[in-house]
């Protein structure tokens with residue numbers, strides 16, 4: 595009974611992310627990729643309230659992680675091409691995120707999915723993505739639009 599209540603409380607706290615206007619950075623390719631990133635992130639968050647197979651869970655996590663790698667690659671390429679002065683710092687933020695995400699993924703591979711796992715994933719990943727887009731990516735967007 596207590597465990598059921600605990601899970602209900604946890605699952606209620608899972609956020610679904612929407613890409614608000616203040617998260618647009620003014621670079622069409624990146625803004626479109628952020629939309630897709632948010633869709634894939636929400637698909638991962640939504641797993642917490644469904645009973646799905648381990649295989650399906652793994653597939654959903656892989657779809658997100660593959661897209662994160664592609665998106666960071668494309669964004670970093672645009673930064674190099676436009677001579678972005680904070681490229682090294684920005685790339686370091688991306689690398690750190692990939693490492694942290696990899697750790698969460700390994701945790702899932704070891705222990706399987708759980709409400710706690712989904713909550714951590716949802717809260718920590720979504721918080722990071724929102725902050726990163728609003729500050730780091732927005733700063734790059736200003737640079738890009740000044741130089742194009």
Ligand SMILES: [Fe+2]
Pocket residue numbers: 669684688726730731
């Ligand atoms: Fe970024």
